[in-house]
Amino acid sequence: MFEAIAFYLFSFLTIAMFYITVTTSQALYALSALAAGMIFISAFFFILGADFLGAVQIVVYSGAVMALYAFGMMFFDTTRDVKEKKGNKYLITGLATLAAILVVVIVSAPLIGENISAYYPMTEGAGNTQEIGMVLFTKYLVPFELAAVMLLVAMISGIVLAGKKMDLSLTLMSDREIIEMREEKNKKVLL
Amino acid sequence: MEIGLNHYLVLSTILFSIGLVGVMRRKNLLMLFFATEILLNSVNISFAAISHFYGDLTGQMFAFFVIAIAASEVAVGLGLLIVWHKRHNAIDLDLMSTMKG
Numbered sequence: 001m002f003e004a005i006a007f008y009l010f011s012f013l014t015i016a017m018f019y020i021t022v023t024t025s026q027a028l029y030a031l032s033a034l035a036a037g038m039i040f041i042s043a044f045f046f047i048l049g050a051d052f053l054g055a056v057q058i059v060v061y062s063g064a065v066m067a068l069y070a071f072g073m074m075f076f077d078t079t080r081d082v083k084e085k086k087g088n089k090y091l092i093t094g095l096a097t098l099a100a101i102l103v104v105v106i107v108s109a110p111l112i113g114e115n116i117s118a119y120y121p122m123t124e125g126a127g128n129t130q131e132i133g134m135v136l137f138t139k140y141l142v143p144f145e146l147a148a149v150m151l152l153v154a155m156i157s158g159i160v161l162a163g164k165k166m167d168l169s170l171t172l173m174s175d176r177e178i179i180e181m182r183e184e185k186n187k188k189v190l191l
Numbered sequence: 192m193e194i195g196l197n198h199y200l201v202l203s204t205i206l207f208s209i210g211l212v213g214v215m216r217r218k219n220l221l222m223l224f225f226a227t228e229i230l231l232n233s234v235n236i237s238f239a240a241i242s243h244f245y246g247d248l249t250g251q252m253f254a255f256f257v258i259a260i261a262a263s264e265v266a267v268g269l270g271l272l273i274v275w276h277k278r279h280n281a282i283d284l285d286l287m288s289t290m291k292g
Contacts, residue, residue, distance in 0.1 A: 022213035048243040096211035154263030161270030
């Protein structure tokens with residue numbers, strides 16, 4: 001009973017939040033709604049007994065990814081309204097629903113088609129975090145290391161891409177220098 | 192009322208279609224990134240649900256790797272977006288047509 005109430009409450013909240021994210025014209029509202037939706041999704045993980053996954057969801061998504069977006073948004077002009085394509089609304093919604101149903105059918109076809117058995121069954125008497133540690137550091141050690149390397153590559157590329165001209169400080173420069181830099185930049189844009 | 196695997200799969204479908212609608216109708220690249228986050232999260236829900244109802248940890252493992260990929264995608268994507276914004280002062284998708292024939 002409690003599970004059903006929690007499931008319906010959090011599914012309603014998640015769908016509402018993501019709907020706001022997709023439809024709003026304010027970038028700030030979209031960001032806040034997305035962060036709230038991420039938190040509500042972690043509730044499903046806790047209901048499903050995947051405690052560690054829920055904690056990671058909160059830490060990584062609501063902590064790291066959302067903070068990254070918030071810092072990234074400082075570079076963009078987020079106050080003006082976001083313009084949208086004027087397409088056929090019903091066509092878009094229909095296509096999206098069709099594609100989503102197709103994905104779910106593809107994922108669930110092996111579940112319906114045959115009686116599958118657990119590949120890495122959950123051990124009795126161990127907590128979720130303990131189980132995940134045991135499987136992650138034995139069966140999935142190589143993908144885990146590869147993910148670490150991938151994150152390192154992503155970090156370096158983020159620094160290299162976003163860090164260009166970060167050595168200039170607008171607060172320490174005089175007004176004349178800033179104006180000169182702007183003119184130079186405008187020239188570059190015109191070229 | 193018992194909540195089964197189908198409930199979670201239906202929820203995942205709904206969230207996935209919301210994300211796809213976002214991907215198709217957004218013109219601003221930042222909003223497009225938000226929509227892709229929704230897509231990744233909806234798939235994570237179905238992974239966790241299948242993992243729970245079949246007593247198998249593989250689904251949760253895949254959800255972890257999806258989260259790792261999402262984090263690195265955001266880092267690289269935002270870096271590229273900042274470079275593009277510095278150069279063109281806009282992040283609209285329609286302006287990125289330099290390879291148009």
